[in-house]
Amino acid sequence: MERKILHVDVNSAFLSWTAVEMLKSGETVDIRTIPAIIGGDEEKRKGIVLAKSIPAKEYGIKTAEPIYFAKQKCPNLQIYPSNFKIYRKYSNAMYQILQEYTDIIERFSIDECFLDITQYIPSGQTDLQIASQISKRIKQELGFTVNIGVAPNKILAKMASDFTKPDKIHTLYREEIQAKMWPMPVSELFMVGKKSLPKLERIGIQTIGDLAKYRKEDLVKQFGKFGKLIWEYANGIDDTLVNAEPEMPKCIGNSATLPEDLSNLFKIEEVLLALTEQTTYRLRKHHLLASTVGVQIKTKEFKTYSHQKTLLTPTDSTKIIYQMAKKILEELYKGEEIRLIGVRVDHLKNPDNLQLSLFDTPRNEKQKKLDATIDRLKDKFGYNTITRAGKMETDHLMDFKD
């Protein structure tokens, strides 16, 4: 039995949501209609394009490129800051609407959802009609537009939602694959990035159709699992289910590009502590314990290095994780000028089904209480209000989202 899958994708999400918010507070210009972008703070060296309006796109501006280049392409470009609180609000509002159409929804990112509506189509209606209703309601009730892909599986729905924008619904049924998807350049295929594109072109693959018709075995020989995956995608093969369960994260991490390069180990450690606090706070929010700790650095020259270590016992303690992170940093750091530092925890375990070894160190109750107290204060007053001593002086270097 063929499934009915929708992929709902907000058009220029961050920019659209900013536009709606601005219009609500009395702004008369709709920034979706002028060359505009949402961008990071250039002074803090976070100056990249996060989202662009369609007029901005017409100047050749691309997402993730430096704002510096975007301005050269379009000197009168309007730039607005990001605001993740607002994005979450609109993302949740859209999710509320989508929930009325099926129980099987996967939040693929802040602005994209997959819906399995196979069992949820009222008799006498079609998948396309459902998509059309959803699109209209989002536009009317929330004030922004979406693209919707309608297909028998996730990869085809995802490809379809990307066809032409904005405010469009596209179908990509099996019988349409050849006509609609195969003529497209292979770079348009989900998972074909800038590293694999030249490799595919070198073996004569220009379009998605070329890839689909290539011998699968030869692709597997040359690209391993990845070869199998993209061959299947090109042929519209994807059995993965729409995953409605909000699964636990597999890793949690925080990193920060510093407003200026640092080469003083003590200052770097202060930033590392702040990042570790943020990471362990989120770890505890998920009620998970971490088994490995990793530290990543990026130098002035954009070279990145990372090291990780496995803990004897999984933990959520800020102190233990910071001690480990500090040790890793000291191994990793050779005195270069550092542009970015990051920490992350991996191999996360649910404490409920964790078997304790006989040699487990007893929990440090004092530390646990301290972490819990700080968490409660953060819940109440926000991330940035509560900090351990020592990190105070570096707070101005960081710009946490919330």
Place this chain on the structure above:
DNA sequence: TCTGGGGTCCTAGGACCC
């Protein structure tokens, strides 16, 4: 004033064990 931040998954080599 050039280049974010949060993730997932894969690979390959080495250690270690049986």
Place this chain on the structure above:
DNA sequence: TCTGGGGTCCTAGGACCC
């Protein structure tokens, strides 16, 4: 003593996504 072979865990790095 001319030196296997499979499996698992750990680690570093990289590709890709939004």
